[in-house]
Amino acid sequence: MSDMTTDLTPPFTSRLQSSSSLRQEQHLTMLESLPDATVIMDSHGKIVFVNKQTEILFGYPRDEMLGELVEMLLPHRSRDSHVGQRNRFMVTPRVRPMGRGLDLYGMRKDGSEFPVEIQLGPMQTADGLLVLSSLRDISDRKAAEAKIQRLNDELARSNVELDQFAAIAAHDLQEPLRVISSYTTLLQMRLDDKLDDKCREFMGTVIKGTKRMSDLIRAILDYSKVGHHGIKSEVVDSAAVARTAVENLESQIASVNGSVVIGGLPAIVADPVLIVQLLQNLVNNGIKFRSKDRAPAITIAARETEHEWVFSVADNGIGIRAEDTARIFALFQRVHAAAEYPGAGIGLATCTRIAERHGGRLWVESTVDVGTTFFFSFPKP
DSSP: OHHHHHTSOHHHHHHHHTOSSSOHHHHHHHHHTOSSEEEEEETTSBEEEEOHHHHHHHOOOHHHHTTSBGGGGSOHHHHHHHHHHHHHHHHSOOSEETTTTSOOEEEOTTSOEEEEEEEEEEEEETTEEEEEEEEEEOHHHHHHHHHHHHHHHHHHHHHHHHHHHHHHHHHHHHHHHHHHHHHHHHHHHHTGGGOOHHHHHHHHHHHHHHHHHHHHHHHHHHHHHHHHSOOOOEEEEHHHHHHHHHHHTHHHHHHTTOEEEEOOOOEEEEOHHHHHHHHHHHHHHHHHTOOTTSOOEEEEEEEEOSSEEEEEEEOOSSOOOGGGTTGGGSTTOOSSOTTTSOOOSOHHHHHHHHHHHTTOOEEEEEETTTEEEEEEEEEOO
16 A cells, blocks of 8 residues: 555545544555546645546546646536536535536547546545545447437438338328229129129129228228327326227127227326227227127226226127237237138237337236236326
8 A cells, every 4th residue: 555655645645544434544445446437636626636547547647647637637628617617516515426417528648538427526524625526438338329329310210211101002002902992893883784693702802802901001001100100198088088989989889789888987198099099999809809699798997006097998709718818919910710800910919009109008818708808008197
């Protein structure tokens, strides 16, 4: 420790000797072994101690820093303003980060700059106030943040391009489908008395196929929009939203003698259009996958937990096998044949996206031949 002691200015050595909590050698050993650069200055801003990491970080030998103003370690453009900041800190000294929310830089002996994070802490001594500064080079962190920002910017541009592509593709794909369906229908009408049953069946298959493709394109476009469009959050009466979703399915519900009960639902912060879509998809699932032995009965309810609202949409349909419950949320995954239960295999994937975009999640509990309950959560404001 003798070499280290000779590097310290006499005032600082005497201040450490006056400490009643630790002996001088313990103080020095602790400060010297800190992993970050450590600089101690007096109330006039003069450096009274630096550790080995400070020498490594700034490129100065220790004796060139001791006794100098701490501003020597800052870029020239920051020195004048730092003097005022330093003086204000001395008036109300407390442990805190320096320049919260600002980009801070240090300057090495060779004039090169680097981003730095600084923590300040006052030290009351018998001879007055000292300030301990802990400095950390955050160049790697800043480089990583810049890379992430660059990737996020590229992703945002890609999303915009994807939205544009989806809209154009949806329009361009829908148009030939409409032509095929329309002209097939016209041919069917014009040649009706000349067609045999097999020809009518073929034309019917064409029309049904174009409708399925059209529905699939719309579903893909809806899925894309949920992923890339911004959430328009507002306070939503979820009971009113649920009623809208049920009204949108009124004819389908009536056609199978179904019923939907809406329980007491809370106000939440969400995008009302997306919540209608979410509930409508889940209620429609209950109608579609109904039992042949009973009319579909669906209940929409909610319960409160400490941090979130958990909604449920329960039905008395055919249920889902345990081994299928995970894959039904993936795109284009179907458990049943399309001929028996038509659909694009995108509805639940879209519901999952809607829940996740609101900071929640979607999951399912089901018993075969008894029914299925879908749950989705929304964080409380």
